[in-house]
Amino acid sequence: MKDDSIRHPAAAREFLADRERARWHDSAIWWVRQKRDAQMAQLPEWETLRTMAEQIKAHTLSRLDEYLEAFERKAEENGVVVHWAADADEHNRIVHGLLAERGVNKLVKSKSMLTEECGLNPYLEARGVEVIDTDLGERIVQLRHEAPSHIVMPAIHLKKQQISELFERELGTEPGNFDPTYLTHAARANLREHFLSAGAGLTGVNFAIAETGGLVVCTNEGNADLGSALPPLHIACMGLEKLIPRLEHLGVFTRLLARSAIGSPTTTYTSHFHKPRPGGELHVVIVDNGRSEILGREDFYQSLRCIRCGACMNTCPVYRRSSGYSYSYIIPGPIGSTLGPSRDIRKHASMAFACTTCASCDNVCPVRIPLSEQLVAQRARAWQTGALPAGKRAAIGALGVLTRHPALFALAGKTLRKVFPILPAGLAQDNPYSRPGRALPEMPAQSFREWWLQNRKKP
C-alpha cells in the first residue's frame, strides 16, 4: 500500500537529491516514450484510431448501465459468475469469500491496478491467504514491500543491481550476478512453483465486451494465462469502466494499447476468456469504488476512458524527474493526478499541482483524455474545498486585488524589481524561486510601462 500522506514537492526534492539516479530514471522512461513515437510513426491512421477509441469509450460511458447489464447477461449465459462490488471493501470481501469457501490459501495474481487500488493483498494476507504477484515487475516490488511506481512498469525505478541484491536475499541467486536473463530465469523458476501450488488465480481485465460477455487480458509475460489455466478457480477483477460494446471495437484498442504503453505493436499475450474451463470456475468482480461518482462529474468523467497504458507517465517531464513514489495516489503521473484528487481532493491536492500544464500527456493519450485540463480543474476543486496551502491562497488573492488596480499593480511590480537587486545576497536567495542551479532574473531599471510613459505617451 502507498503512503498517502506524501506531498509531491517534498518527495520530489528527496528523489532529485540523487541527481544521477534521477537522470537515469528520466532517460529510462524517455526511451519508452521514443519507442512509442516510433510505433506511432508506422501508422498513418494513428490520430484516427485515437479519435475512434475516444468515441467508443465516450459512447460506452454514456450508456454504461445498459452495457454493464448486457455484459452480465451474456457472461452468465456463458457460465461466468458475476459479482458487483460497490467499493474496495466489498471487492476484497467477495474475493476473500470465494477463496475461503474453497479453502484456498494461496493466490497467484497477474497485474491489476484495481487490486492495488482496493488494497487486496494486505486484506488477504491478514486473513491467512498467501498472495503471489506473478508479473515480474510486480513480483519485484512485492518482495521489496513496495507499491508499483508505474502502472505498466511497476519496478522501473529500480536498477538491475538492486534487483540482483533483492533476488540474492529472497530467491537465493548468485551474489553479484546482474544479468537480466539470469535474474528473470530465477524469478520464473520460483514463480512456476507458485503457479503449480496455488488454489486460485486472479487477473485484471483490460477490456470486457458487452456483446459477448468476454474478458480480454493483455500481458507480456503470459503470467495471466498460467494463473488462469493452472488453478481451478479464476477470479477476474475489473473496474466498471472497462466495458466496450462489441468485439469489433476491440481492435481499435489493442492496436493503441501496447504501442502507447511500451512501444510494441502488440502485447505478447492478448487472452480472451469467455467461460470456465471444464471442471473449473470463472468469476468476475465488477467494481465501482468511486467510479460512478466520477462519471457524474462533468469536468472529470472523461478520465474513465483511461485504458491504463501509462503513456501519460512516460511523456510527463515531472513524473520522469520525480518517480511514481512522489505521488500520494496509487496511480501516479497525469492520469493519477486526476483520479487521485477525484477520490479525495484533500489528500491528493498536491498531485494536481505537480504539473507545468505542458499538455504533452493530452497528446499521447490514446483515448484523448484532456488530462492537463482535468488537472487544472482539480486545482479549482482544491481552491473551493480549501485544500490549498494558505500561503498560496493568500498570494493568488493578493494578485486578484492588484489586478483590479493598475497603479497598485505597477507599484508592486516596481517594488519587487527595485528591492531585489539591493538585498544582501543571502536574503535575495531566501525566496521560493531561488534554488541551487537557478538565479533570479536580472532586474531592468525601467519597466515597459515606464518606458512607454517616458517615450510614447501622447500628451
Added chain:
Amino acid sequence: MKIGLFVPCHVNELAPEVAIATLELLEGYGLTVDYPLAQTCCGQPQFNNGDLKGADRAAGRFAEVFAGYDYIVSPGTSCVSHVGAHTPDALSKTRSRVYELVEFLQDVLKVERLPKPVYFPHKVSLHQSCHGLRLRAHATPSERMLPYQSRLERILALVDGVSVVYPQRRDECCGFGGSFCVDEPEVSVAMGEDRVDGHAATGAEFIVGAEPSCLMHMGGVIRAQDKAIRPLHIALLLTGRGGA
C-alpha cells in the same frame, strides 16, 4: 486597424526590451499601436491555481481594457493561450481578436519580409514553448502523427544567415510552468537544467523562442551555472537586436 499591445506582467517588469522590440516591429509595418495603460494581469495565475472567480474577474477586466481595439497583440504565447482558451464564453469576441506576435505577423499581416532586413549569422536552437506548441498550434508536437509545420521556422526564414536547429527531445517542457516554478522548485530546476543542456548540446549560440517566461527561466539556469548559450526572444531577433 487599431492595435492594442498586450504586455504580460513578467515581460513588463523583467523583459521590457521584448515589448519594445514588439512595438517597433509592428510599427515597422506601418501600424499604429497603442499600449492601454489600464492593463494588468490576464488572470492565468488565478486560473491555473484554481481561483476561477478571480480568473473570470481578470478576464472581464482584460476584455474591457482591450474593447476598443481590432487586434490585441502580445509577445507571449502563454498568456495569449490563456485568453484564447480559458476565458468565459461571453468574452468570445476578445478571444478571437487576441494574437501572439508571430501569429499576427503570419495570419493577419501575412508578411513576406521584415521591416528592416536582419542578418543574423548564428546557429539558434528553437524552443517550442508548450502553450504555443500545444494550445496554439505553433508547430506540430512530436507526440502527434500530423503533417509537420512550424511557425517559428517559417518566420526565421525571413532572416538572413540564421541556421535553425532543435535539441534532442524537440519539445520537452523547460520546467517554468508559472507558479509551478515556486511550488516545485527542485523539479523545475532539474527540468530547466536538462533543457538548457539539450539546447547547448546542439552547439547553438542562442535559444530562440516566442515565450518570454520560458526564456527567463532558462536564463536563470544559464546565469546560475555560467553557461555560454543565451536565451533570445524572437521579437529581439526579428528587429536585429540579437547582439553577439
